[in-house]
Amino acid sequence: MADSLARLERHRRLVETIQENPFFTDEELARHFSVSVQTIRLDRMTLRIPELRERLREVAGRTYSQVKSLGSREIVGELLDVQLGQSGLSVLETTSDMAFERTGVVRGHHIFAQADSLAIALVDADTVLTGLANVKYRRPVRVGEKLVAKAEVLRRKGNKFVVLVTTRVARENVFRGKFVVFALNAGDTEIRPEGDGPH
Numbered sequence: 001m002a003d004s005l006a007r008l009e010r011h012r013r014l015v016e017t018i019q020e021n022p023f024f025t026d027e028e029l030a031r032h033f034s035v036s037v038q039t040i041r042l043d044r045m046t047l048r049i050p051e052l053r054e055r056l057r058e059v060a061g062r063t064y065s066q067v068k069s070l071g072s073r074e075i076v077g078e079l080l081d082v083q084l085g086q087s088g089l090s091v092l093e094t095t096s097d098m099a100f101e102r103t104g105v106v107r108g109h110h111i112f113a114q115a116d117s118l119a120i121a122l123v124d125a126d127t128v129l130t131g132l133a134n135v136k137y138r139r140p141v142r143v144g145e146k147l148v149a150k151a152e153v154l155r156r157k158g159n160k161f162v163v164l165v166t167t168r169v170a171r172e173n174v175f176r177g178k179f180v181v182f183a184l185n186a187g188d189t190e191i192r193p194e195g196d197g198p199h
Contacts, residue, residue, distance in 0.1 A: 079118070088121055106143060122161070135175065
């Protein structure tokens with residue numbers, strides 16, 4: 001009886017946990033609930049919760065359809081959430097082809113590209129370009145670490161958006177970038193705020 005109550009409680013908490021954070025792996029869930037990976041897989045099957053890749057595909061399918069500024073292949077990482085003009089979330093699984101051979105340290109341009117594409121994705125326009133980026137890498141990222149980038153539009157003036165992106169591995173910040181991105185109209189030849197004359 002006690003075992004079945006504990007299982008029911010774990011099931012309830014597992015559903016809540018995955019709803020809050022759909023990109024937890026089975027291994028991370030097993031550590032979180034202090035059970036084996038096999039137990040988590042059995043729980044997922046019982047509850048008809050798809051595996052991580054399928055969950056990501058479902059979330060991404062709903063999210064990508066909202067983005068006008070980039071094609072789905074142009075976004076670096078998996079786009080998990082977008083509130084146009086407000087905020088967004090993406091995840092990038094790092095692999096050996098992203099890293100320096102000798103050290104296994106992920107090259108900075110992959111981390112930057114995830115953040116930059118997320119910042120651009122938040123703008124509801126057909127053409128969006130980055131005009132300025134102020135970035136800080138806080139520590140090296142190793143192959144196999146999962147990068148979770150969160151973006152927030154801090155302010156908007158005309159066609160100019162200031163977007164803050166913070167990237168984490170687990171709970172540790174590894175990258176921070178402030179991006180100034182511009183929504184361009186057809187025929188625009190300069191990146192400048194709306195209403196400014198030629199410089």
